[in-house]
Amino acid sequence: MQSRRSKSITGKRKQVGNSVARVIKPQKTRKIIRRFHHLINKRESICQFLCLTEGLDEANEKKNDTIILASTKGNANLSKYYEDGKSQAFNEVMEAQLLKLHSLVNNETNSKEACDLATMYTLLGYIMNQIDALGGLETYQIASQNGQLKGRGGDTSKLLEKWTRPLLGNRSGAIALEIGSLSSENRISQCGLFREVVRIDLQNHEGVAKQDFMERPLPESENDRFDLISCSLVLNFVKNHKDRGAMCHRMIEFLKPQGYIFIVLPQACVAHSRYCNESLLQKLFASIGLILLNSHQSDKLYYCLYQLQKAPSQLKGFSKRVKINDGPGLNNFGITL
Template sequence: MHSRKAKSITGKRNQVGSNVTRVIKPQKTRRIIRRFHHLINKRESICQFLRLNKNLDESNDEKNDKIIRLSIKGDARLSKHYEDGKSQSFNDAMESQLLRLHSLIKNEAKSKNACDLTVMYTLLGYIMNQIDKLGGLETYQIASQNGQLKERGGDTSKLLEKWIRPSFENHSGAMALEIGSLSPENRISRCALFQEVVRIDLEEHEGVIKQDFMERPLPKNENDKFDLISCSLVLNFVKNHRDRGAMCHRMVKFLKPQGYVFIVLPQACVTHSRYCDKTLLQNLLGSIGLTMLHSHQSNKLYYCLYQLQTLLPQPSSFSKRIKVNDGPGLNNFGITL
């Protein structure tokens, strides 16, 4: 028989029930989100090297595991190394290899020896295990939801409201689209500036529609477009630089003339990346007709608000990644159009 109460992630006891929200302490919330992004980015780099990234589904790790296993079906050696990686608990040696992943991939790309792939599949198995131990996408979403609670000061749309209020206070009938929405209780939904806020995410939540933005039908007319698109902590979760660029292009197609795009990224995407900084991001989005109006950098996040201009965008010169920084410990976040 189950007890009447059960422990939450924090160790506190919550009443058992399907509607009970698991609570994660603020310091653990930040740690989970950082760890999750670290693992996802490393997995994306390995899968891109192994040419598996096109088939991965960020919302379904059971499917991802099957895709990886299928890629090594019939190769007993690679299968063994993948399973060995999955059996590894957290250890410094594996973490050190993940930190040096960029160099490892460069070295393996130059090698003609197929047995070098054992390193990649061992690391891939380790990452899959660590994501599973962390709780997968469900725990990441719970951490993000908890981080957005008002009492924790984590709602990224608070700054958005401040920036757009002068433009929308006397604008009746405005429509907003929130990509990657985690809660109908955040500021964008409660600020009373919009007639309707359409909230979508890869997973269904209360008040949030399950929908992949990249599969959302394109607008048939202006009534299907939005005055504002909020894309908070979403682009950095997209698998690769080309798909991020495709997402930016697609957002423009959903905007009304003079519409706004609000983007939030982890600060490291623009301060600690080989292929992106604030200037490059601004110029890249400018090439598709978006002009930056506001930006703000906190200790952890980078916020920016763009507006769609009526002038035709210039031809893009961002079809390939441009290295803007180099050195150890940098990440590979980037966007190409």
Template sequence: MTKKKKKTPMSLSSGRPPLVTKQKKSMTRTATKFLINKHHLLEKRKQQAIAKGDKAEEEKISAEIEALGGLEYYQQASLQGQRRDRGGDSSTVLMQWLYPRLAYPKTDTTEPEPLRMLEIGALSTENACSESGHFEIERIDLRSQEEGILQQDFMQRPLPTDSSEKFDILSLSLVLNFVPDAKLRGDMLRRTIEFLHQPGRYVSTPDRAHDFPSLFLVLPAPCVTNSRYLTEEHLVCIMSSLGYSQVASKTTKRLVYYLWKRDSRQQTGEQFTKKELRSGSSRNNFAIILK
């Protein structure tokens, strides 16, 4: 009997856990951190078992995940972690970067048109960007958490047919790390270009021209700071090959934040494979493959 060839996943649903539909009792900060970290570790081991074709190990790990409360409690922990009193709204960092150039003089009677934003992996309609008044936001996620968020897989979203369907900025906050395949992560980053306006759209408004069109990218810090296959320098090279230049970055213990601007350069077509950049048994295997 011939062994079936393993297929590369073509959607995000196999990687990112579904969202819960109801809020449960508030978790403590310690419980939230433990549950998220434990779930990430188990999901990593599960993906390794799937890659090896070890069905018994896959089922064993799935049982461990269920013993923790399953994906529903994982998602509840994620939502708790993003509460404002926990400092979890990543869009506050984006607004800190953008606000000085988005603000317009109170004496100016002509209010600029809102910038169009596509928020991929949206959990809430109430974040810093939503409340700033500077954006017209379209929100999508694999499982809609509330009204105002379209249930949609970004990798299956129809490509824009004209400028009216494109955006000034895309937000990928804690989304890329849930994509289960390194090549699919590269495909997702390349696909973001298709949804952004062409560079030069705001040539007559220098403040906006400085930052847009752009991509806001947030990852768990270890994906960049402790990976065998990805460093910040390597990520900059990958993004540069796609036609992005770095505008701003911030690293904390938990997260890394980046603002990338789409510039006038063409994609280089350079390939990035899974190549060890750091050695050590304590490293994780997060990678981005671009072909």
């Protein structure tokens, strides 16, 4: 029988599995999700600064720890700074440093000198410990799941049903793929529009297959393709702009001609990003053959429905992130193709 307690990367014992779900109060879920995103984004910025983006994996913090340690390349000082950061509990000094990280990593005169590296590795250690203290990806997913509970208005596929019923209502036998699925109880699975909904996620959940979409074998025939792909709050979860682009390309491979993609992002990804807004997103998707049918922005989320048309023969202008907004308080969300 699997133990309900496991060791964290810092060696502390922590609870895993359903026991965590019991201790996350609904009013805390948003806070947890925001904190998780904050930490992951800051870690991404530091890793980019250190040219260390390769291989970090939100689903495996132990592996991340090993990768970061390996990047110190036996430099005892750097690994000491990293361990030093890990040993620090939540504190205002480190939080303030995280908040001004943007100016540190974007300072043109900042060469990767010893003092920068010391700060960065200490912050990395601190972030790792904070993610660990939060319970890592598992707690985040449980918080997201709680956020979806019926009656709390959290199931984004309610809008998917509303938008696609007029399009798919008469089509019998439609099949859907839900990437990042946390439950078989969501509207996408219950609305009756689909003969089958294939649900996948990086982690195990009841009624959901554990699979990394990026490793799902490519379709060999039309039967392996989908009428609709749902990608709700997943792209923002993917660690960098290139990998998000790769996921978008891959979704196209899995769509039937004229198939639909339903995408949900935190509203901040289109409203408060240096590298993304709704119009850029629309152009970027158009370059891979996706035409916008519907969109909606709530206080917290941005929803959109695209349909696959014929892709233009050449991909143009989306291989690099271009700054379209500037100012304090913006995030670095972006997608490149």
